Amino acid sequence: MTDETRTETMTVIRLxxxxxxxxxxxxxRLAVEDEEDIEIAGEAATEExxxxxxxHERVPSDVVLMDLRLAAGGSGTAVLAALSEAALRAPDQPGRVPPRVLMMSVSEDDDSIVAALRAGAHGYLLKGAxxxxxxxxxxxxxxxxxxxxPAVAARMSRYFSAVHELPGRLAFxxxxxREREVLDLMARGHSNRRIARQLVLSEKTVRNHVSHVFAKLQVTTRTAAVVRARDAGLGR
Known part of the structure; x- marks a missing residue:
């Protein structure tokens, strides 16, 4: 097959x-410039x-290479959520296939990786790969x-093998x-004072953690938080 024929039949990945x-x-751009089957479809510096x-503009793209954290408090997971929502709003447009998302980040902590996967990312690489x-x-x-x-895969293997030790980790x-520890003890029926003694914290610090848990779980009462925690397997 000649180079000309190969170019004509090649499927180009729009990145x-x-x-x-x-x-x-x-x-x-420099890394992919010699790849005949990859072209840069566009760029963005912020979530907006x-x-x-x-x-909104539907720039034709096959793969989005996206940083997990963006400037001005923006996030790659928010962009991914917007893409997923747009796809759900257009079920009558079978030709409109949302791009697949490959996350990149300097962070390899478990929470960041899981947040990206829960948002729908199809891969996770560390910057500097x-x-x-x-x-x-x-x-x-x-x-x-x-x-x-490889580093992320190793962390995920350890993470999932240890999930049984803290069931609510995937759910929340x-x-x-620390907030999961506090929620777990709340689900066991412990008071703030008892939680403070067990975790060697001040009651004020525990109250702050409880407030953060309420805000993140979008509940307003301790009972509601405990119900959600027990449904997720905490408090056993």
Missing amino acids: FLVDDHSLFRAGV EAIRALV PKDELVRAVHTVARCGAVFS PQLTE
Whole structure:
């Protein structure tokens, strides 16, 4: 097959970049410039720019390479949620296939990874991944696969094998580790004073954690929080 014929039959992956660092976007462009089957479909530096381009303007894209955290308090998960919502609003448009999202971040903490997966990401790489790893990831996600950098895969393996020790972890990824501990003890029927003694904290600190739990779970009473916690398997 000649080069001309191969180019005509090749399926080109349209890659859209979302990152608030122009140097990072330039690095990705440089990494894929020699790949004949990858082209840059567009770029965005903020959550608002990304949603405008991908949801409202519908820039044709196959894969979105997106930073988990964006400038001005923006987040890649918010962009992903907007893409998912737009797809649900348009079930009568079968030709409109939402792009698949590959998250990148400097963070490899469990909460960040789980938050990205729960939002619908199809992969998670750490920034600084080698060029070959990045290119392979883009190809894999474009082919409807899922991909994780080796470090992230190792963390996820440890995470899921330990989930039975704290059942509510998957249900409440928005909570910090300490907030989950407090919620678990609340679900066991412990008072703030008893929780403070058990965790070696002041009662004021426990009250602050309880307030944060209420806000993140969008409940207004202790009873409602306990019901949600027990439904998720906490308090056993």
